[in-house]
Amino acid sequence: MLRFVVRRLLVAALTLVVISLVTFGLFFAVPSSPAKVMCGKNCTAEDIAQVERRLGIDQPLPRQYADFVGGVFAGRTYGEGDFRQDCPAPCLGYSFRNNQPVTEIVAQRAPVTFSIVLGGAVLWLGLGISLGMVSALRRGTAFDRAAIGVTLAGASMQVYFFGLILLYLLVYSTGLLPFPSYTPLTESPARWAAGLLLPWMTLGFLNSALYARLSRAQMLETLSEDFIRTARAKGLPARQVHTRHALRAAITPIVTIAGLDIGTSLGGTFITETIFGLQGLGKATVEAVQFLNLPVVMATVLLAAVFIVVANIVVDVLYAVIDPRVRLG
Amino acid sequence: MRARTRTLTGVLAAAALAAAGCNPTPDDSGGDDQKTKTQSGSISYEAADNQGPAKPVDGASRGGTLTVMQPADFEHLDPARNYVNVQQVAGGMLYRPLNGYKEDGTGKLLLVGDLATNPGKDVDGDCKVWEFTLRDGVRYEDGTPVSSKDVAHGIARSFAANLNEGPHYIQQWLYPGGAYNATYKGPYDGGKPVPDGVTTPDDRTIRFTFPQPHCDMPYAAALPTSAPVPAAKDTRANYDLRPFSSGPYRVKSYQRDVSLELERNPNWDPATDPLRNAYPDTVRMTFGLEQAQIAERLVADGPADQAALSWSDVPPSVLPRTTGAGVADRVVRGPTQYNWVLSINTQRVTDLSVRRALNYAVDKDALLKVLGGQAAGTPATTLMSPTTAGFVPYDVFNAPVTGDKAKTAELLAGKRPKLVLAHSSLELRTQQAEALRKNLTDMGFDIVMKPIDNSSYYDEVGRKDNPYDLYLTGWGSDWPTGSTVIPPVYDGREIVAEGNQNLSYLNEASVGAEIDRVRALPAAEQDAGWMALDRMIMEKYAPVVPCYYDATYELHGSKVGNAFLSDAFGIISLNGIYVKK
């Protein structure tokens, strides 16, 4: 297990290096100069050159990359003289637009996205899996058919559509819920939850549709397995057969997909964040792209990659924990 | 400077009332200008107007938190870099320029002293030397008194290359000829602490000496660059995020792109401030919501949003929901300083009768329809906006808003001119251009459309040798006098190879002569002079087709008191606003 994790981490690090190189290349290959964007109008060539020096983008690309990597591990200093800005390790860059190290920006934005995704995931997994399980156990009943219908609707609906409907129904026209906002969990758990209820409901409903269908199919497949018949033949009560034996086996592929889904979402849920006006990583990324705020773009893209890579490792480890047949090595 | 109001639109929003604030407004019967408050603005040296504290607002209560919801964060709050109206109103809560606009929502607009005791003394009566005396008792957030040296430092740093986003009138006047910062580059990197022509004989006096007369100085001194910045607190580029407060509020927290929270500056003395009542205890600005979401929330008026307002216009999709009971009375609307005209490239369209024919032909109603309603704004007939001081409406052509086919045909006399219509590639601008093409084709012109990427639109049409005949352009004045409209846009002597503001490239000696004559008039007589010149240009040269006066259409929550449109800024003023108990 340990060897597996270490090896996977090494591969992950390599992946991140490649992704960072590609991002670096891509964003520094764009035609519009970030220095020009930052400098604004009335900017002389001299001014632009100065800004480029401050950003460190006057250097050749390999040197810039080396500086970036160096910054991650040892911190670095941007600019010169009057424009000196320190960026302590782990320095993911310094945003001159925000006048902040990117790490700080990420630290402000990431909790928002995390809260949205984790709360939503609890809802969509809980709702989706239980709905799918019950559907499978009551296959062919009115409940099952209704659940299939609802989940089909959910699976084919888009976040922005459903989110806006919820906003109209629960906020704009009835005022049952406040417009979403983010309060740190540490500040007030109640307000944290109240402010995120709508995005959770949106993500919960839409994604649960997918998970309900998936878990229903998995459950039906598992229920026809021989070991379920064995469990019943032992005289186990139905509930134990369904939970301890069927669910345990049916959940494995769901864990995989959920892990990757969550990992991907942690990188930013731009549409959800936009609809509900929440300032998470997704919006930070898109805003950074709009303003050609390259350090932030780099950091958020890399971070998203980190989440996906880590999610992959977690899923593999979980898989091994769930299924003893899987050997990590 | 063209882009004074800039509406950054989000990705999902019906993009595009972008670039230079074009704001939709619902049905306003064309021609009837009862809503358009004619500028009665003037510069006041009356002690009563210039003295603090600001007159209490009837029924106002102190306290509470006012929320301002904005689609995007301010680009700059540093007074040296502050050139957008929303930033200027927000900045006005934090720092005090030498002068300011006193408004009460009735259309009365007075330029009075803000940090200064009055709008400035024209020392020699020739508009070349201006002296301002600072009020006694104005203090920064740390309790130290504001000194005229800090004002001088603020002016000096606005020359710095990396703080170049602000207006540069005073800067240019101090160093005329060439770029404003060609000679003096600010106090950093060993530069002189103050530019030539700026002196501070004592801590309460600052004196500007210009090589040429500038009777507009009181207006230029109302721009944020004249706000005080103590050298000791100057954090240069970082000042943007944390201006040192000389106003009623100070920055409590600022999370870029998320929120800006202002709390009271305990050292602000209302007795020193003739403009600001500063009723709310806290002002919270939040960023990142879509325009439509903001409008929906304000329409819904939920408990959390009742003490909120937005400077973002209600988008067309939400307009229909703003007319009902309980909402209509929370709409703040009115004209802005922006006027949109169809510029005719007079270098290419030299035939005056064709230009006059265009003035009869253009369907102004169709252009407004694209922006969301029968009249998103008001059809225009003049060069200056109705918010300009001394504005007198006139209409040279008296054509119906949808155009006059018979008159057009008469003027074209059987010709069918072929014209190139350039337009920004933004969705709404493209729609407007398409409407224009249809309209003009029908009226007897052959129109070729040329889309230009929005980010380079003004660069392209600003090239003297541009290959286009017609293009829609917007212009807003930096202060409500004709001197920031007629000279920059219609003086042929200002035409250069690139980066022109005179986009019709009208180059008439008679106009230039008249500009010089009006400029030399005493400030009080200039307004009428600009208005007469406005009319003369349209009558004699018809270099543009005035299309529509842009309008503001904003919403506020039910617990916001005394929310009115600032004529100076074209958005809801914060100076006398309060949160209802």
Added chain:
Amino acid sequence: MVELPTPRRGEDPYLRVTDLRVRFDTEDGVVKAVDGVSFAVERGRTLGIVGESGSGKSVTSLAILGLHNAKRTTISGEISVGGRQLVGLREEEIRRLRGRDMAMIFQDPLSALHPYYSVGRQIAEAYRVHHPRAGKREARSRAVDMLGRVGIPQPAKRFDQFPHEFSGGMRQRAMIAMALVNDPDLLIADEPTTALDVTVQAQILDLLADLQAEFRSAIILITHDLGVVSQVADDVLVMYAGRAVEHGSVERVLRAPQHPYTWGLLSSVPSLHGDADADLVPIPGNPPSLINLPSGCAFHPRCRWAGVNGDRSRTEIPELGPAGAPGHLVACHLPVAARERIYRDEVAQVGVAR
């Protein structure tokens, strides 16, 4: 837990199935999976049920344990286990009998064991469900004990291993340990050796025989393999298309089979003692659809002698009746004499076990 009475009157068969009918409703029609089968098994004796797939042998055993899908299945007739009538009993009550009074061993132990739980845990679970007062430790020692008794070396160590870590034979031993952990009086083994190597097969069959001697359980051994039957069964029930076609002691049925279908089964088994060169004769044709059974004797389309009696085989369903020796029953329209002649002249020399 309700204690069900467990009358043990020596003479009565422990399991008695009378006129059992099992039907499934499907979209294509009603499947008559079992159509009027009766048999009985006494404690300490083994009944082999043989037949091709689809003959209803597995369905019969699942019906006894109540493991069929209750919603889609109709069961009639009587199933008496230890004196209790199971047909019509509530699921909860049958559940309490399952695994305690009657247990089952399945064909493929790899798929029949849960892949995610250790073998020992699965056995202990079977014990604890019927001994709710037993603690973890007790269940574990019981399971280890059982593992040892079915011949698994180092049972305490093997307890914590997973099914995939066992060999095929060891897995089936573990299955048997699981089935026997509650000392059931009835054990149903559904093709317990089919998935195993031949050498392992023999070990497992020996084990079953030993355990039966030890526990005195009644055993039903379901198989398609007459060789297995001859090795361990006392009685044989031959099923075809949901019906019993021949029933009797192993000696009678295998030595003097009366039904052409049984002949066919015997002819398709290689004999260890007979002529090695003799050709195996497969039964021609395929088992019939259970939705649309052939008229008359369901076997008639595949029976070479169906025409011997005129149209009877095609029109009249043969009843199970005496086949000569006591206790030997057969469902065939052929007259006794004809059966004996045909078997002697046309079938026997092809060579059958024993």
